[in-house]
Amino acid sequence: MTVTAIPHSSHWGAFDALVEDGRVIGVRPFAGDRFPGTLIESVPDIVHSPARIDRPYVRRGWLRGARSGARRGGEGFVPVSWDEAIRLVAGEIDRVRREHGNAAIFGGSYGWSSAGRFHHARTQLQRMLNAAGGFTGQVTNYSYAAGMTLMPHIVGTNDCIQGPATDWPAILANAKLMVCFGGLPLKNGEVCAGGAGEGQYRRWLREAAASPLRVVNISPLREDTPEWLRAEWLPIRPGTDTALMLALAHAIVAAGKEDRAFLATHCVGWERLRAYIMGEADGVAKTPEWAAPITGIDAGTIRALAAEMAASPTMITAAWSIQRQDRGEQPYWMTVALAAITGGIGRPGTGFAFGYGSINGVGNPRLDLPVPQLSAGRNPTGLWIPVARITDMLENPGGVCEYNGRRIVYPDIRLIYWAGGNPFHHHQDLNRLLRAWARAETIIVHEPWWTALARHADIVLPATTTLERNDIGASSRDRHVMAMKKAVPAQGLARDDFTICADIADALGVRAVFTEQRDEAAWLRHLYDEARTTWTRAGIETPDFDEFWEQGFVELPAPERPFVLFEDFRNDPRKNPLHTPSGKVELVSETIGGFGYDDCPAHPVWMEPKEWLGAPLARRFPLHLLSFQPATRLHGQLDQGRVSLSSKVAGREPILIGPQDAAARGLATGDVVRVFNDRGACLAGVVVREGILPGVVAMATGAWFDPLVPGQPGALCVHGNPNVLTRDEGTSRLGQGPVAQSCLVEIERWTGDLPPVRVHAPPSIVEAR
Template sequence: MYSEKRLLYPMKRVDFDPNGERNPQNRGISGYERISWDKALDIVAGEIRRMKKDYGPGAIAMVTGAHHQWGNINYYLSAMLRFGNLIGFTRVEPSPISWEGWYWGAMHHYGNSLRLGTPSFYGTTEDCLQHAEVIVFWSSDPESTSGVYGGFEGTERRLWAKRLGIEFVHIDPYLTHSAQFLGGKWLPIKPGTDSALAIAIMHEWMISGSYDKEYVASKTTGFDEWRAYVLGEEDGTPKTPEWQEAETGVPAKDVRSLAQLWASKKTYLAAGGLGAGFGGACRTETGAQWARSVVMMMAMQGWGKPGINFGNLQIGAPQDLNFYFPGYAEGGISGDLNNTASAANNYCRMPHIITINPVKQSVPRQRLAEAIVEGHAEGYAWDGFSIEGQFAEYSYPRPGYSRIHMLYRYGSSSFGTTPGSNRLVEAYRHSSLEFIVNQSIWMENEAQFADIILPACTALERDDISEWANCGGYIQHAQSQLNHRVVTMQHKCIEPLGESKSDYQIFLDILTRLGYGGMFSEGGCSELAWCERMFNSTDLPKQTTWKKFLQKGYHVVPPPKDDDKPPVDMRWFAEGRPKDLPEPNPLPATYSIGFGDGLPTQSGKFEFVPSSLRRIEQIDPARPAVNRYINRASTVKQTFFPLQLVTNHPVYSFHTHADGKNSHISMIDEHRMEVGGYRYWVLRLSSRDAETRGLQRGNLVRVYNSQASVICAVDVSQLVKAGVARGNESCAELDMIETSIGLVDRGGCLNLLTPGGKMSSTADGIMPNTCWVEVEKWDSKLGKAA
């Protein structure tokens, strides 16, 4: 909160004149001067009017990072969306960048489209501790990522599992924090080849007959065709452990051992950060193949039977999920029934003015740079309402709409969290982008490209209301990461520093100038008044009063009774019963047999060969209905850039939150290492790769490819597989400096190096872990390679 990088006053870029020369080419170069709030708000309101008059409302685009300051009133899906709908704007659409391979791949086998292809977690914590004998952590490091806003309560559960004698296996290019902490067998794997390992394990199950034959016969389709591919009857190549060894680097003997262990004991699969979904192996060019493979593995072992499910004990604790309190994805005060989950519950409970964005044009976040620089973009947006929704192609600009000429940038940064973010530098400086306003808390990487900066305050300087870890529609019932549901009154701790204001107040001030202030605030509602309205829309009044809640500051929702145990995910399917999970919006139309009867696939069963992909595989051969292993790594890239860069979520910061900003986290050497008085982002290399390049711990290195160069401090580690360079994504710093080889970033934005392309022609997913780089020693004094 007290960082020297706080934005405390409205600022204008020194060479930006809204009535004269705008000099967009100098964004990120020229400095800023302090101006008054009146002048800043007049400029922003004036530009909104000008854009709508000169070009039409589609000329204004609004974009935000994936996460912002917590709270149901000031969150981007709440106040920002209400503001945007009232002025009209081109949506910069979010994409399922945490779900990737699950959304574009696994979903086609079994449905779960509203969860973007990932399983749910109902009842899995207790089921795992009671019945499981093995947990396989595959690209899953919960001790680093700690869920989503959830903290460390999952750590205690994993320690319980260890005390119970549950065995652990870890599959990852890095000996993760979870592997170091919990122990177990480590299988270091070449990134992007995970599906080959999965297929080889299934090969062993097939030839030994060690899979659930009754489950496969009665509850699945397409197994014979899948079997023919795996055993080599289709293409003459059996997918044996020896076959996969050449791809993955995992010894064949270890694959056979794992296959035998897995089949002989009840096994939970922790696939991805939360145990199903979220990052890692699903963020490669072959990520959809891997996610498809792991759900097929679970189907072969009787997915849903006691002790056989997805999870890593981070989420799925028993809670009273009938108690209603909205998560942030339910839209807060937005009044938006189309782009939030508000219509499901909260709008009905807290009637407020509906706000509708009349602009139907949108650009997916991954294509924003192309839309600005090239003036057009094509691709596939995400749609969670059906399996087939992802096949609808979009184009920008939409017929009859203007190109984007104004960008309203809100909240956290994208340079550190968007793959191929080097593209954004050119986009922000493009002459077609006439105005950029950034509403932010800190002067971090995105803010320095703005024409006008509006200083927002932190969550500690305003009132709000929320529930710990409750994401709402994004991850339904994600609060079950915690052992208790806790609703919090986010009391303002201090007045906003400097002249900073809450996001709600900034939006209200702009809209008041445009004549929409009364509609936005519904007659003058303060943030505290909105908090009370939201309190009254929940089940809190059944257990406490508004006055008591204000005085205490929080409320712990009582746990369910001991005999009120939640159903276990997929148990209903394994036992042939109707679906009994407490999920909202079950979408009856997606079921073929009957509502809640079977899976929402065409056959109603788990499909080893998905009907939906069968219909499009001729259009996109990289998405075959039979999940063939395709290694698409470019040998040309590997020749010039021999190291595969894997960017994981940071251990100590949450996305860009807490990084930089002079916080204590930046003082942790594992996060940022001090070299010559500057704290650099850390890159980890194996001893072999470091020795080849003459590197020792603490050396500065240039990490580079054809896209960009980033300066990091190197950590030589036995924990990294040779051939892999491992660093954190989500860097909040962008510090471009001029050197003898041109511009380099010393802030640590490794996403400047990652590819900005798609998984395949119709799968518009990110693949940052399919990234090839070279590393060389760097002499900061000379400003060039050593």
Template structure:
């Protein structure tokens, strides 16, 4: 093989100032690719979609110049202006780029200087030659499991330009599956493994008892570790914001809302809720205290437990302390969670005496032993006996993608596949690839090739990976324990990143391929993950800027160079694929008597809306199971809610017992072996989607001293001499970051809030332990599996200390292009 390395809020108020496009706006039109910005004509308006909702893109003088929400959006996100800036961001990747040391010396060269080296612009032909040559080399030298294609992240919506599926499709077809895949996700990694054992379903991504039913029937609405007024601004598909009108309706009823959270959230303030400031990571203990009160005072629903659950009798000895000598009383719980015992007892009586909906966030399971939280929540709801009743029970997705918005009678669009086969009994998984790991264990894999690991009752071995290809994600922001990750990444010979911005991840790459934004290509998608209220034509707003190419075009070219173009494309181009997806919806419409127009009519209109049905407005989760558990059993071995799981018992894991259990995390606020005095709450940010839009002008609306804001309680600030607006250093044994102090009483003493998703900007790139100049919370978090069962991430497990920063403030470099970029 030749060596290729030897050569070189009112809709109009949304966009006040949005046409000021930052540094990119001063570039002359000649810097744009020839013919760019003509998709909508020199002037025009294009309806398209995003994670933040549908919107109208305004094109003026050949540029994407303004943005207004779609008229059908009941609550447009205040993050929409960031979309426009993302297209013209100063951090936009303009050309194919290769790290100089890598280009001159080949794979494995100077891996310790990744993140600090300059880049060299190359042609697309050269870049793709390097990519394909390296894919082949790694397969030949290291076998079918030498490449990791487990790209993960909130890719753009769209049924065709699913970059993760396209990557795996190219490797599955072009390299005969010579890559390592991954399973699970960072959002719900623990729950999506434990819930099938408990309820026979994933649960976390399924429709909830709908909001009209909640408004009418729920007396006590509990938001436990979730902030839906914040997180429902976004969706995996195109957000419909269908829950927001019901938030208003529930508020008007004056019924009780309780928020259990270390921070007074946007949701708590909107509902004027009773705020219970629990200590982080102690939710299971508090739930056990409520459960003990219910049991001790004979307030639990014994009949429901008898008929609809399995194993409560095996859980009771633990609850009462008979099995371990420690009754899980409200007083015991107070000592752990910091919530007064009287409050815990009052909650037990309130929940039992009223129709109660326990709405839980996913933060509870993104921590050490996270499997226990939702298992215990389901157990508590079972003791209340309201599961399957209108407005009662529990819900794990009210905060995600507007779960609970009534569903429309809509066809379901298919999408591009990764070329693998669906796994029997697990439709969300495929058999693509030569091997697979739990997603959050990527650093473990790099550090420990050949080591054995447990996962959900199985044992596997970590492969030796030498090449990682990442699309549609930003692991140098979303993965835990950044400094450990920096060192582990040096195990790779080659790191390829395909994206549209110079994210922290792209800056650590060897080969960088410039991809388009979702607004420089055509696609098709649903509006509303749960509501499915419309199908939208995601029309191209402008042509790709500079030398960006669509993910489809990039992987088509890679497949062609691997001799598999025909198999990859199935003889369809972009519009051919989109039309084929839509025609499947037409067939479903004919079968279900749904009015679905022909493709040309739909594409010309830009959107097709569907009617919400009466059944959609009255859906109650688990109602059928409650009505007849014999004819409508759950997918568990017993067909019942499994409070005690014999399957988990057989696994014999020391960190995941057979019933929900309070287990000390590796560290927590006031924990028995905890070294640092403060907990770092890494909640979802309020002005971006994880790390998306951090690299845009939207950051100016929330940054403090140009850095990620850090909420700190007044008492904690006073004792450390920290004032509002100061730059602070947050630190522990894993890392150190700078942030901007926001001193407030809206967070529990002993807790700092540093939202996840802030872009990593090390003062000394490539050096583990470097001070992060901007505020990446994952410099501080723990990178261990939740347990041997799920091996999920512990992004909410972190303790640290904070001090006022008094040195010379280092430059933040991550929001511009790197050297020669």
């Protein structure tokens, strides 16, 4: 048989799919990618996975009337035709909106979904629901919700988090020191939302390693920078970054090395924050000696780093992960303050930024140009909740959520509709979520695979993978726009999300509004032409759609000079003010202070986390669990692929533990342990590793949730999903972000028979209704 190479793209890189006899048998990296990742190797496994959903299914109990309060996840599914499935879905949407209003429909679908900008499941679903009268939606994200809410108050924009950030070439040319809270993990550079034509992050780290730039990795994990970068490792207690930043600031101010001119002309609130740092406001000077027992870092080391930061051009970075903790707004606010104190904001290659090392593309040189992208349209209800407050909403209809100066009344959700994303991966305290999940009357899901989300749904609609449809891949962090060509036929009776939503819209009488009378081919041409028009206006010549599709990609030009965040503001703050009330960096925010939140006051402060190694709870659960983005998959995507499966220990997700903590428990690499706290428990495979702060263990997220007793809250997850352990609470009333990184656990050797991992195979399928 002939092997055909078909160009495609994904969140984990661009590639050619190698197809033989209608099957994807392999992949090869995009020819233009000098730094391809390994995750693309799992593509054949996920397209032809035994866990694929072959046709529409309905939970048998739902068909028999077991709706609200039903034990989802523990029942068999009945196969149905597409005609019946569309009728059932449209009927439920219509029933709920008539009886309870559109606000009773929750259009969740948070997640990465497809790299394709047209067949993006969340956008397709929300576009359809908007055409049908709207829904309750979500704002912010799980990645950086606290920072995303905070930064507009402090610097007037989210650009410092979402991009563009100061370009790597500017850092390499101008900075002498890069202080990295949360490190610069290499593994996170394997992925980019929307895809990437080149793995640029690995390139920039290689250039940094060859340059005079000194990198300091402040993290509980030494491997949060690659070994060949030769970074200095300062192991820090999880959750104490703010205390360290305050001590660095104190040392700089005590030495008289703060940039007084910048603080006076470009900032507001410095004197008040200074009084807090120096102890004049509360009687507690935030000295290195004060911070040392909190952070675990020697006072002399803190003082020496502060002196170097004051004397050298310094870039201060913070990974997205450090704000996913109790009071996660504080380390981000203090990062900005520390950069203001050193005077680096707006100077080439210095100042601050967030997200280097959190995703590929942060700091890539790229012109500020739009990419082809489908719009979800306007939600007529105008209703939303903070993204991580799903369980609160389901538990407490009519209750109030305080968020960013607002009081949000939770709606009474009767219907959950999810496409693209998986709350049983992203959300915290899954046992609590399971109990709240049961309150809904109907849960509808689009999924290619029998993930935990599909297993806990009522109506399951089989969706195609990206390899089974045509699309355009693009990202605001990459200069490539990629043709994603259909490689194989739809597997089983799967349909793409656009076709599914169009048929439901038709049944609801809004097909023309949803489709605008375009099919897939017409939409791809339209979206590309829209973006191309803006490129042409910017003076950039690009091929027409047909030439682009034939060629397989377009590479947009790089900027002529590196981008520097806040450069114009630095040069002339009066002419180029920030979008804050003062037009300046708000070291003290009267707006936030006016909200009256005791968990997020008017300037950055140190507040002890509820769960950390200094908490009383640590006597019962003496290990701090960090849950991180895996190196072998993207969140929960690709978990059934060969790269992820090869990393398992006895079929379980690995847990990293240092030699000292392993020896204290009699553990060795290859053992299986029970990881537990008061919220839940899971099994994990031990990997003993140097370079982990004593008292800290670490597990990747994304192992598919596999409870020993399906559908029963509190059951042991036999596969190793750490979100059975994490706490579901907001960072503060300001940001309401997740606090997954504030989590204490204990571990013990598993001595019983090992239960099988069943989640990569289909659930029970029954014919009888």
